[in-house]
Amino acid sequence: MNTKSRTCAGRLFMGLDFSTQRLKATLIDSSLGVVHESEIDFDRSLPEFKTRGGVHRHSDGLTVTAPPLLWVAALDALLDAMRRRRFPFKRVACVSGSGQQHGSVYLRHGADRVLAGLDPALPLRGQLEGCFSIPDSPVWMDSSTSAQCRARDRALGGAQAVAALTGSRSCERFTGNQIAKIRSKQPEAYAATGRIALVSSFCASLLIGDYAPIEPGDGAGMNLMNLRTRAWSPAALACTAKNLAARLGAIVPSHTVIGPISPWFAARHGFSRACRVVAFSGDNPNSLAALRLERPGDMAISMGTSDTVFGALSSPRPSATEGHIFGSPIDPEGYMALIGYKNGSLTREWVRDRFAGGSWPQFERCLAETQPGNRGRIGFYYREPEMTPPVFRTGVWRFDCRGRPIRRFNEGEDARAVIEGQFLSMRLHGRNIGLAPRKILATGGASVNRSILKTMADVFGAPVYTSCRPNSASLGAAYRALHGWDCARKKRYVPFMESLRGAPPFERAAEPDPALRATYDPMLERYAKLERSI
Template identity: 35%
Template sequence: MAPSEEDSLHVVDHSNPPPASSHGGSSGSSRPRVPSPVLHPSRPTLPGRQSSFYSLIGQDEREDATPPLFVGFDLSATGLKLSVLSEQLLLVKEEEVIFDQDLSQYGTRGGTVEAGEEGEKLAPVLMWIAALDELLEKLSVDDFPFERVRAISGAGQQHSPVFWAHGADDILKDLDPSFDLRSQLKSAFSSPTSPTWQDSTATPEALALEDLVGGPGKLSYLTGGRGTSRSTASQILKLRHTDPTVLPATSRISLVSSFLCSILTGKLQGIDESDAAGTRLFNVEGRKWDERLCKEAGGEDIDLRGLMGEVELDGGRSLGTVSEWFMGRYGFDRDCIVCPFTGDGAAAFLSFAMKPNDVTIQTGDSDNVLIAMDEYRSHEDVQVFAHPAQSLDEPRAYYALLSLKNGFNARAWVCKNYSSSSWSTFSEQISSFSSPFTTSTPTGFYYIQPELHPYGAVGVHRFEANEPVDDFSVGAWNARALIESQALAVKSVARTLLSPRPASPPADSPNTTPTSAPVDTSSASLPPAIRRAYIHGVEAANTSLVALLSNVLSAPVIAPPALTRRSVSQQLSLSSIDSHSASIGSAMKAYWSWKRCQGSKASFIETINRMQGSTEEVFALLLAEPKEAEVKWYEERLEGWDKLKKVVVERCKEGAAAAL
């Protein structure tokens, strides 16, 4: 199953990445930022200037000081990152402020502070603003050419609401470039903190919202996902009960993405359509705030739809230019545009330039799986979002996020208990058996933590010949059984979401445009659905794991395209792309928005592909290709695996989960 000629891959050597850039130091102090003695209404670049920024770029860039730059921000849970791309999509600069280290005065751990209730995780809003001050100062010390930036976009951690006080819009408009942002925005918020995605204290509110519309399936179909403690709707409903003074004192509610965008533009901006889907207040197909959910979350006396504001439905339109504060303090050009910011997951999705039926697996303690779709379908165990970079006249596209809590932690548990804590042994155990590797067909489900997919599953459950067993006959089988099960979980969900037939909404769905017959997800009725599988994270280097993944998914597995390369001979490391994927995706969106302002009618994917074609080659690292015999085996195996998974779910409901 080799890729088509159109999709052919060029293997590149990432063994010699360039040295890391030298960033300006961070003091970590709480001092107000005092500007340089001379403010910069414009900051012309001196020909031949050899700053530390210019030491990062090629000779052609040094000789021509006018090429445009494109900036992407990522205000994540743990820090603020920035990536800068050239017009050729070369990564020419990265910078980062880590909350716990660089802004330690806020006392955060992992970017949050714990409040009174166990599991309550909040973030100080002024810390986020101080991070922007700090990052801009780092760039200024590094002599960064702000005047060359032509477009900016960004991303923020999803779900977290930011509550603007009355009069905040006027404060944003009147910022004085003689003073830093933090000192001028202290009074701009009706709540000094924002609940983060780590917060687990709003589960009763999440269940109440599901009950309101008829259950998790119906809420998923309406809003893209089931109720969760982290969702904006759950947190607002909880806040209404725990601190009823906040919402009446609020003029607008932003998400972290639109909050940062508002600061950059000097006026309150709308939430983008993709990020809105994570609120559980937004009708994804209807493209509007849902009145019933907003009434429940905000209460009868609060116009929550008004507080949430108009939703940005065009992810690439220009919102105007950066505010006068950025021009006056740092010398940004007056023509530097800003386009809508989105969620960090959506921006990471953009960094892969995925086409419909592509899947990206981001490995970590939890594994996150991104699935690109050209039609809207829901699934209780995933979150579905609108594509974050589409114009109003494009056919609508979507992507799904499948979060598997038992990712690396489950692999580490098996490695410790069955591979003598040796990753090389673990890899050997994966590849030492061919499929089917025994007639008893060992199947394992390893839920070291309560799982999100399937929801609520916990414990270790093993089967031989479809019969439950306490442990396998051969302990070495656990490594392969684990990876098979994790890969089959991805295949099962992708099979449903990427089916050529649309799924029906649940009975009595509040969705306004019901579709036709249910999807038949049996393996006999559907062709292989995944076009390509991207993988990034440390597991990308495990050849045994990647080969098995390719066979299960029936798709070539590749590393992310090296869109951010400097040159053929000087590749960036994949780890750099991994850690900055959201800021890189944001910078790519900024580039697309700028091209549209230049008159381009091309879509985001078309724009990125055209730029790739204008450079030497499109680089991607082919890691594995599926083998026909094993593909057939896993196609036949999927239905049986699904049945055993349902057995496990029922056992967990009955409290029969195996003790670890």
């Protein structure tokens, strides 16, 4: 287990992130400083589950699952290790958490009684082993439910109708379609199921010793929740499975204190009986909380293996062709939009290796030595089939200033074309679902490259900030624990940033050149037209 700590006094707030490959804990104090971080790597620390990258990939090439008992065992291991290091659990005032989105856990009838009666002399794992009606949980990487997605489209009036109702088109990884598959393929297991939880609400159930509710940030990733009412849609439930509402439980606001911590945690690990638990959410909503994207116009770009664009919205514009809209985890009346790209850092690295000598300094020189707008030249670089927009062919397409295909660019122009192209795509598709940034927070590996950040600022016409804090999902969960605790203490909803006054500022890393709007605004429209031609 990896651990970092510093000494502090006073109340602590704990964020847990049950991600795909590991469990992470981040604890902050009342002044919002990080005082402790720990993590358990599933493959390395729990090899008996035989996961690779935290999952099991099935022989059909489509089904991807993870055993929920793995997450239980990881929580045992993490807390046991912290206790051995004499971590002061008694000072933890509140806990919240994050789970990989869309994954689902199927608990047998009566599992709530097992949760309520846990023996503190024994670890969680052995006591919960028999509680699952489905021993392997479908996770976000699963793509085996195309038939169920098409059935949902037919039942609800088409792909755009599904998006308008639930915030997203019917997606194979979304929980409702996974439930429909299980109800169809494993009817006996479905009948034996008393509660269907998300990864987030299942892990919250462990903490409170009872079934935990779902909140709108994660609940929107199911194709089951009415996005605007933040309640289950009867029509969406009806086309999924019989008697589903009772199995799902309630949806509650994200800042809700869902209960005191289970007596098991107090007796075994020394948590205070006064410790409270705030509703858990998904990893993307918690990352939005960590980056404090509270107001419309606040947007983040995460540049990793895949790229993700997400931000706050006041008026959702769901689309059947791109992006997703979720309930905001930090504003009970707000929304968040998210767009994902498969062609992220690996595509940038391919261009670097092929056209910049494999060197990031040389890549930066290429950006510096070519003019913004690339003399009107636009490139599309798809090393992987892309999901935004859906492009199933891979390859490179280059166009001159008149939109004519050309075989190659001049030296250095590929480096600028891949960066400008990726940011033009983000600006275009973000605009299509309502994201219009007034400021951008850049995270991920590529955010250390100042030339890339300057290009980002110029393409969007907005200043770019950076954050040095890793583990955004667990940090966001810790922030949400403090916020929910503050709301409960004051017996009213407290604006998120009122609770987070004093949070460390982000670094202003790049400013846009106002003169370049005349270059990038018309270039965006040309880019959109060329994208449709591929």
